[in-house]
Amino acid sequence: MSIYESALFTVSSSRLDNLPAPSVPEIAFAGRSNAGKSTAINALTRQGRLAFASKTPGRTQLINFFELARKDKVTHERLPVAYLVDLPGYGYAKTTAEIRSSWSELVGGYISSRSSLLGVVVVMDARRPFMPSDEWVIEFMKGRPTAKMVWLINKVDQLRTVSERRAVIAAVNERAKSCPNPVSVQYFSGLKKIGVEELRATLDEWLGIGQAAPASK
Ligand SMILES: Nc1nc2c(ncn2[C@@H]2O[C@H](COP(=O)(O)OP(=O)(O)OP(=O)(O)O)[C@@H](O)[C@H]2O)c(=O)[nH]1
Ligand SMILES: [Mg+2]
Secondary structure, X not given: OOXXXXXXXXXXXXXXXXXXXXXXXXXXXXXXXXXXXXXXXXXXXXXXXXXXXXXXXXXXOOEEEEXXXXXXXXXXXXXXXXXXXXOOOOOOOOOOHHHHHHHHHHHHHXXXXXXXXXXXXXXXXXXXXXXXXXXXXXXXXXXXXXXEEEEEEEOHHHOOOHHHHHHHHHHHHHHHHOOOOOXXXXXXXXXXXXXXXXXXXXXXXXXOOOOOOOOOO
């Protein structure tokens, strides 16, 4: 069993002042409402309904924490390794200045100030990447130059023609050039489970899982 399958819902929070203690590294999933963040977490963890995915956009309005843990070989106790964090999406349905400001406060505040943040998976719909709220997330990341980032170009199953795919790849690579943070790009479909192993490999690397110990002399 991989570490991702150990995911267990821990807590939801609507405020920055009652998040769990920052005890283990956190990998956050950010992106526009309906981009497929919750579906991506479900695919990654192979748990169909772990993060609530929904046809009703804007369903996840809270910050949801899912603990990854390994088992102690003797006591079988869960030993927490990391949190996957499902951040609230923004902007699918009608939004107001008030909604934008509370979203920015929560998501921007989390990205800017969370000490245990290891990296952010920015989930975007391949048919319309870099919507304003995606750009705001990328902007928040400028304040975290050492945090890792992957742009997950999701719903690639919806790109039907080769020229459509080429255009998306070109646009994403072009945007990556002007991003001051180190960023990797991955093509993905949470629904069709495309790119899941690649995402796991990236997160393994972030978490230092499975890396060979330096050879001892
Ligand atoms: N075709 C296609 N649909 C997808 C994919 N991933 C998610 N969806 C669909 O997109 C809709 C939204 O998915 P969610 O995972 O709930 O999106 P979310 O980003 O968590 O949305 P919020 O919680 O509102 O921020 C659902 O109807 C999913 O089935 C994908 O890779 N391909
Ligand atoms: Mg969601």
